[in-house]
Amino acid sequence: xxxxxDPDDLKARVExxxxxxxxxxxxxxxxxxxxxxxxxxxxxxxxHAASTIxxxxxxxxxxxxxxxxxxxxxxxxVRNRFLSVANGEPFRVEAARDANAVVPQHLGRTxxxxxxxxxxxxxxxxxxxxxxxxxxGLDDLRASVKELEIDGVELARGVEDNDAYDxxxxxxxxARGMVKTLRHIEEGTAFSVEASARMLEIxxxxxxxxxxxxxxxxxxxVANKTGEISTVAHDAAIVYxxxxxxxxxxVLTEWKPGASGRHDTIARISxxxxxxxxxxxxxxx
Amino acid sequence: xxxxTVLRMVDGTTLGxxxxxVLRPGELMRDRSRRFRRLxxxxxxxxxxxxxxxxxxxxxxxxxxxxxxxxxxTELLRASWPRxxxxxxxxxAAYLELFRQEVGxxxxxxxxxxxxSPAHRFSGHASPHLWGTAANxxxxxxxxxxxxxxxxxxxxxxxxxxxxxRALPWGHGVGETDDQxxxxxxxxxxxxxxxxxxxxxxxxxxxxxxxxxxxxxGAQ
Numbered sequence: 201x202x203x204x205x206d207p208d209d210l211k212a213r214v215e216x217x218x219x220x221x222x223x224x225x226x227x228x229x230x231x232x233x234x235x236x237x238x239x240x241x242x243x244x245x246x247x248h249a250a251s252t253i254x255x256x257x258x259x260x261x262x263x264x265x266x267x268x269x270x271x272x273x274x275x276x277x278v279r280n281r282f283l284s285v286a287n288g289e290p291f292r293v294e295a296a297r298d299a300n301a302v303v304p305q306h307l308g309r310t311x312x313x314x315x316x317x318x319x320x321x322x323x324x325x326x327x328x329x330x331x332x333x334x335x336x337g338l339d340d341l342r343a344s345v346k347e348l349e350i351d352g353v354e355l356a357r358g359v360e361d362n363d364a365y366d367x368x369x370x371x372x373x374x375a376r377g378m379v380k381t382l383r384h385i386e387e388g389t390a391f392s393v394e395a396s397a398r399m400l401e402i403x404x405x406x407x408x409x410x411x412x413x414x415x416x417x418x419x420x421x422v423a424n425k426t427g428e429i430s431t432v433a434h435d436a437a438i439v440y441x442x443x444x445x446x447x448x449x450x451v452l453t454e455w456k457p458g459a460s461g462r463h464d465t466i467a468r469i470s471x472x473x474x475x476x477x478x479x480x481x482x483x484x485x
Numbered sequence: 486x487x488x489x490t491v492l493r494m495v496d497g498t499t500l501g502x503x504x505x506x507v508l509r510p511g512e513l514m515r516d517r518s519r520r521f522r523r524l525x526x527x528x529x530x531x532x533x534x535x536x537x538x539x540x541x542x543x544x545x546x547x548x549x550x551x552x553x554x555x556x557x558x559t560e561l562l563r564a565s566w567p568r569x570x571x572x573x574x575x576x577x578a579a580y581l582e583l584f585r586q587e588v589g590x591x592x593x594x595x596x597x598x599x600x601x602s603p604a605h606r607f608s609g610h611a612s613p614h615l616w617g618t619a620a621n622x623x624x625x626x627x628x629x630x631x632x633x634x635x636x637x638x639x640x641x642x643x644x645x646x647x648x649x650x651r652a653l654p655w656g657h658g659v660g661e662t663d664d665q666x667x668x669x670x671x672x673x674x675x676x677x678x679x680x681x682x683x684x685x686x687x688x689x690x691x692x693x694x695x696x697x698x699x700x701x702x703g704a705q
Binding site: 270271274275276277278279280281289290292307308309310313335 | 553555556557563593595596597598623624629631657663664665
């Protein structure tokens with residue numbers, strides 16, 4: 201695989217940003233469509249996925265749609281009751297931890313699969329996520345990810361399954377695995393051109409923009425998905441800049457609980473990547 | 486608004502093969518305790534969603550509330566028309582109306598919480614939902630039925646005012662409920678007096694006297 205120019209400079213810069221911010225670990229991976237080049241820093245290191253796992257789940261749901269198991273218009277009963285993968289005990293998603301208000305407002309009623317996908321990504325609704333995981337099933341979601349030959353993504357459960365978390369059962373990703381997932385969406389190979397286009401459209405509606413989008417100029421369009429728990433903060437995105445082809449990027453960071461400056465660190469790494477790629481473009485021009 | 490009398494009643498055994506395959510009229514199905522239960526045979530035919538919206542089964546309960554299912558229901562009974570619902574749903578609606586009078590406010594039936602066909606993904610065993618005689622209620626007025634206190638309180642009200650009703654107790658195990666109030670009338674079958682007559686299905690094992698009686702009636 202070809203690499204973008206001056207990889208060591210970017211590596212040093214990413215390391216420096218992580219060190220200055222006090223991050224425990226940092227990883228970054230890029231695929232640049234302009235040069236067809238890969239670059240990564242600790243790109244194969246595993247991290248707790250937090251809500252970035254919702255992108256592979258989105259892909260898995262569209263895989264189920266592609267197989268005819270359901271349709272985007274299929275209606276789903278909104279019910280806040282799930283079973284832990286660890287012990288089968290019921291649990292609920294805490295409303296206070298969910299930024300989304302729309303899905304809980306439909307408790308007892310139904311929402312469409314497409315609407316749940318939208319809320320799962322755009323406002324990171326945990327309730328929507330677990331409803332989709334429950335509907336499609338982990339085995340089928342994993343089968344979709346496997347069908348696309350995406351490694352670097354381990355889908356083990358839905359979200360807020362605390363019994364599973366306590367037993368060490370968590371979703372994990374690598375930065376490279378997330379970029380591979382993004383590439384399928386961008387390239388129209390996530391089952392079909394239409395499915396990929398819809399997934400991309402949803403990601404473009406993202407409301408959480410303080411990570412990768414904050415590190416690129418205002419003229420850029422960014423389709424992204426963040427992920428955050430007490431010990432990690434991530435962002436995975438496809439960045440579209442005027443006058444050049446896009447790039448797919450994932451930044452994964454790990455922190456001591458309570459650490460500050462997490463979003464800013466991702467934005468600074470995003471800015472470093474942007475500067476690196478656009479400088480390389482000017483150099484190659 | 487029209488009531489259930491505008492709906493055509495059908496003998497499920499006379500429906501087309503694809504409907505019989507999912508409704509399984511008159512067939513035996515095992516309940517959770519492995520006991521056989523005989524599925525309902527007579528259904529109301531619902532020609533469209535508009536009719537379901539317009540049909541008042543009871544003053545405060547419309548037909549659509551009992552056929553509001555999600556993707557887990559078989560496609561034939563959620564994506565096309567006509568649809569069918571056991572006639573006993575009118576009895577359930579009457580019971581719920583009494584319940585509503587007692588609580589004095591809106592009673593909301595959950596999606597998948599009314600009639601579910603034997604082909605519904607949740608129909609692993611014979612549950613009263615397959616008879617159209619069970620309702621899962623997720624909200625009463627401003628009360629969300631998702632805790633011990635609320636579920637127990639409304640369950641007791643239901644048992645007090647509705648003879649023969651079963652309200653599942655709060656809990657996380659089998660036969661318990663923790664995020665809705667389940668009320669049911671058991672495996673009740675309603676055969677409206679003007680329903681199509683049943684044809685002699687032949688001897689019923691262990692009930693020879695019934696066979697003779699049926700033959701006499703048929704000769705009249």
